Amino acid sequence: MEEPPLEQDAPPKPVPRPKMSLAARLLNVFAIPGQVFGELATSPSAVSNWLVPAVLAAIVGVLSALVIFSQPAVQKQFRERQDKLLQQGSTAAKMTAQERAVVERMTSPPVLKAVGSAGAAIGSFGNVLWWGFILWFLARSLLRVQVSFAKALEVAGLAMMINVLGGIVAMLLIVHVGRVGATPSLALLVKDFDATRKGDLFAAAANVFSVWVVLVRSIGLAKLAGVPYLRAAWAVFTFWILEQSFLILSGIGQWAM
Amino acid sequence: MAKSTKRRRIVVFSIIGLVLAGLGAVAFFRKREAVITVQTEKVTRRDITEKVVANGKIQPVLQVKINPEVSGEIIDLPVKEGQSVRKGDLLVKIKPDFYLAQLHQCDAGYESALAGKAQAEANLEKAEADFKRNKDLWEHKLLSESDFIGFKAAFDVSKAQVESALHQVESAKATVASAQDSLDKTTIVSPMTGTISKLNSRLGERVLGTVQNVGTEIMTISDLNEMEARVDLGENDIVLIAPGQTAQLEVDAFKDRKFTGTVTEVADSSNDSSSLAATSSTSQEATKFQVRIRVQEKEQFKPGMSVTAEISTRFRTNALTVPIASVTTRMPKEKDKKKDGKLALADPPATNSVAGNNDDQSCTNCAPTNGVAMEAKTDKKSKGAAKPIEVVFVKDGERVKMVPVKIGISDDNYWEITDGLKEGLEIISGGYRAISRDLEDGKKVKIGPPAGEKGKDGEPDKKD
Numbered sequence: 001m002e003e004p005p006l007e008q009d010a011p012p013k014p015v016p017r018p019k020m021s022l023a024a025r026l027l028n029v030f031a032i033p034g035q036v037f038g039e040l041a042t043s044p045s046a047v048s049n050w051l052v053p054a055v056l057a058a059i060v061g062v063l064s065a066l067v068i069f070s071q072p073a074v075q076k077q078f079r080e081r082q083d084k085l086l087q088q089g090s091t092a093a094k095m096t097a098q099e100r101a102v103v104e105r106m107t108s109p110p111v112l113k114a115v116g117s118a119g120a121a122i123g124s125f126g127n128v129l130w131w132g133f134i135l136w137f138l139a140r141s142l143l144r145v146q147v148s149f150a151k152a153l154e155v156a157g158l159a160m161m162i163n164v165l166g167g168i169v170a171m172l173l174i175v176h177v178g179r180v181g182a183t184p185s186l187a188l189l190v191k192d193f194d195a196t197r198k199g200d201l202f203a204a205a206a207n208v209f210s211v212w213v214v215l216v217r218s219i220g221l222a223k224l225a226g227v228p229y230l231r232a233a234w235a236v237f238t239f240w241i242l243e244q245s246f247l248i249l250s251g252i253g254q255w256a257m
Numbered sequence: 258m259a260k261s262t263k264r265r266r267i268v269v270f271s272i273i274g275l276v277l278a279g280l281g282a283v284a285f286f287r288k289r290e291a292v293i294t295v296q297t298e299k300v301t302r303r304d305i306t307e308k309v310v311a312n313g314k315i316q317p318v319l320q321v322k323i324n325p326e327v328s329g330e331i332i333d334l335p336v337k338e339g340q341s342v343r344k345g346d347l348l349v350k351i352k353p354d355f356y357l358a359q360l361h362q363c364d365a366g367y368e369s370a371l372a373g374k375a376q377a378e379a380n381l382e383k384a385e386a387d388f389k390r391n392k393d394l395w396e397h398k399l400l401s402e403s404d405f406i407g408f409k410a411a412f413d414v415s416k417a418q419v420e421s422a423l424h425q426v427e428s429a430k431a432t433v434a435s436a437q438d439s440l441d442k443t444t445i446v447s448p449m450t451g452t453i454s455k456l457n458s459r460l461g462e463r464v465l466g467t468v469q470n471v472g473t474e475i476m477t478i479s480d481l482n483e484m485e486a487r488v489d490l491g492e493n494d495i496v497l498i499a500p501g502q503t504a505q506l507e508v509d510a511f512k513d514r515k516f517t518g519t520v521t522e523v524a525d526s527s528n529d530s531s532s533l534a535a536t537s538s539t540s541q542e543a544t545k546f547q548v549r550i551r552v553q554e555k556e557q558f559k560p561g562m563s564v565t566a567e568i569s570t571r572f573r574t575n576a577l578t579v580p581i582a583s584v585t586t587r588m589p590k591e592k593d594k595k596k597d598g599k600l601a602l603a604d605p606p607a608t609n610s611v612a613g614n615n616d617d618q619s620c621t622n623c624a625p626t627n628g629v630a631m632e633a634k635t636d637k638k639s640k641g642a643a644k645p646i647e648v649v650f651v652k653d654g655e656r657v658k659m660v661p662v663k664i665g666i667s668d669d670n671y672w673e674i675t676d677g678l679k680e681g682l683e684i685i686s687g688g689y690r691a692i693s694r695d696l697e698d699g700k701k702v703k704i705g706p707p708a709g710e711k712g713k714d715g716e717p718d719k720k721d
Contacts (some may be wrong), residue, residue, distance in 0.1 A: 031269035172280035
C-alpha cells in the first residue's frame with residue numbers, strides 16, 4: 001500500500017516587519033534613513049512624525065541660545081559687532097546718544113538670549129513647514145509625482161533630527177572655541193569669523209549637518225516619490241544651494257548668524 | 258540584511274555618542290574667557306604743561322567814563338565815536354546860561370558883602386572915636402559911668418559888626434568860586450589821550466550830573482594801545498592761576514593768529530559776590546572769577562571782542578607720562594586697601610623731573626575725565642565704603658595687570674604719573690570701552706585696531 005504523499009509545508013509566509021515606533025524612527029533616521037522613509041511611505045500619516053522633531057529642535061535651539069549668549073566671549077563679539085555697525089555709515093552720525101543707548105540695551109545679553117530663544121523656537125517649526133512645502137513642490141513640479149503634503153511634512157520633520165544633533169554639536173563647539181562662527185563647517189577654519197563677510201558665511205553654509213540633512217531629505221523624497229535617489233538628490237541639493245546663496249548674498253544670512 | 262542594518266546603527270550611534278561625549282567634556286572642563294582687543298603705548302618721559310582754558314572779552318586796560326558834574330543841555334559835541342582825542346581836547350559843552358546867571362548873582366552878593374564890610378568899618382571908626390573921646394571925659398569925671406559904658410558897648414558892637422562883615426565877604430567869595438566852578442564844569446575836556454570807544458549822548462540831549470552821584474554816562478574813552486583779555490574761570494581752576502603766568506590767546510576776529518599774554522590780575526572775589534544771588538544758597542549759577550591777561554601784541558582790537566585764553570599754569574620737565582585715555586578708575590581690591598598705599602608695580606618716584614612753579618603738592622584738579630568720573634583720592638583714614646582709585650592697565654604677556662597710580666598734572670593728551678609706573682612699560686591706551694568697563698586684573702587681551710578700523714589690507718589686524 002502506497003503511503004499517501006506527504007503534504008509539503010507551505011513556504012513560510014514572509015514575517016511582516018514590525019512597524020517602527022516613533023522613538024525608533026527618530027533614532028533610526030540617523031543610521032538607516034532609507035528604511036525609515038520606506039516604511040513612512042506606506043504607513044498612514046502621523047502628526048507626531050514632524051511635530052515631535054520640531055519640538056525637540058525648538059527645545060535644543062532655546063537651550064543653545066541661552067548657553068551661547070551666556071558666554072563672555074560671545075557677548076564681547078556681539079558688542080564689538082554692534083560698535084562697528086554703530087560707527088559705520090551715516091546711521092551712526094544721525095544717532096543721538098539716547099538712540100545709541102537704546103540700541104545698546106537692545107543688544108544686551110538678556111535681550112540676545114530672549115531673541116535668540118524665540119528665533120530658535122519659531123525657526124524650528126518654520127524650517128519643518130518650509131522644507132515640507134519644498135519637498136512637496138519639488139515632487140510635483142520637478143519629479144512629476146503626486147505626493148501628499150502631509151507625507152512631505154513627515155519626511156522634513158524626521159530629517160529635522162539631524163538638525164537637532166547639529167544644534168547640540170554647534171553649541172558645544174561654540175562654547176569650546178568661544179566664537180560665534182564655530183560650527184561644524186568650513187567656518188571653523190576661519191580664524192576671525194565675521195558674519196558681515198559673505199565669504200565667511202559661505203564657509204559657514206558648508207556645514208556637515210546641513211549637508212547630512214539635505215542627503216536625508218533627498219532619501220525621503222526619493223522613497224516618497226518612488227524615483228531613483230540621484231534624481232531626488234539633484235533636485236533637493238540644487239534647491240538648497242540656491243537657497244543658501246540667496247540668503248547669503250542678500251544679507252539675510254548674517255542676521256541668522 | 259537585518260544584521261548589516263543593526264551593525265550600521267551601532268556604528269552611527271557610536272560615532273555620534275563619542276563626538277557628543279568628547280565635545281561635552283571639553284566644553285565642560287575648559288573655561289573660555291573673552292579676549293579683549295586693545296591698543297597699547299609705552300610709558301614715556303616728556304615735558305608736560307598744564308593749561309586752563311577760559312573765555313572772555315578783550316577790553317582796554319585803561320578806560321574812562323565821562324560823566325558830567327552839572328546838569329543841562331548839550332550844546333556842543335565836537336567828537337564822534339571812534340575818534341582819537343588828546344588830553345585836554347574839548348569833549349562836551351553844556352549850556353552855561355543857568356550857571357552864568359548864578360555866578361552873576363554870587364558876584365552881586367559878594368559886592369554887597371564888601372559894601373557891608375565898608376559900612377561896618379566906617380561905623381567902627383566912628384564908634385572908636387566916640388569911645389576914646391568919652392573915655393577921656395570919664396577919666397576926668399566929666400562923664401557918668403553909664404554913658405561911658407554905652408559908648409564902650411557901641412564900640413564893641415561896631416567891632417563885631419566888622420568881623421561879621423568880613424565873614425560875609427568870605428562866604429560871598431566862596432559862593433562866587435563855587436558858581437565859577439559849576440560854570441567851568443559845563444565844559445568837559447578829555448582827561449587822557451585815547452579813543453572815543455563809546456558815545457552814548459547826542460547833541461541837544463539833557464544830561465544829569467551831580468557831585469555826589471555818577472550821573473549820565475556821556476561817553477567812554479579808552480586807550481586802545483594797551484589791551485587785556487578779561488576771562489572768567491571757575492572756582493576749581495582759579496586756584497591754579499597766579500600773576501605772571503603766560504597765556505595763549507585766540508581772538509575770534511583773528512582766527513589765523515595766536516597772541517601771547519601775561520596774567521596781571523586775579524580776582525579775589527567772584528563776579529557775583531556783591532549781588533543778592535551770591536548770598537542765596539539756592540543760586541544755580543556757576544561761580545566765576547575774573548582774570549586779566551595783558552596782551553603783548555599790538556593789533557586792531559576793539560573792546561568787547563571775544564577771546565579764548567589758554568593759561569599755562571604748571572609744567573613738568575621730563576615727567577613720566579601716559580595717554581589720558583589709559584587712566585581710569587576702579588574699586589580697590591581688598592589686598593590693596595590693606596597695603597595702604599603700596600602699589601603693585603611700585604617704583605621710586607622719578608627724581609629727574611623738574612617741577613614748574615615749585616608746586617609739588619597734590620593737585621587739586623587731577624580727576625581723570627574718562628571712564629567712571631568719580632572722586633580720585635585714596636583715603637587712608639576711611640574705614641567705611643572704599644572709594645575708586647586711579648589705575649592703569651599694564652600689559653603683561655597675554656594678560657593685563659591693574660596697577661594703581663598717582664597722577665599729577667595733565668595737558669590735552671597726557672597725564673603725569675608720579676607713582677606706580679616706570680619708563681618703558683607697555684600700558685593699555687585704548688579702546689575706550691575696554692579701559693572704562695571691560696578690563697580687570699588678569700584679563701586676557703590681544704592687540705588690535707580700534708573698533709571700526711581695519712588693518713592695512715582691509716582686514717582686522719591679527720597681530721597678537
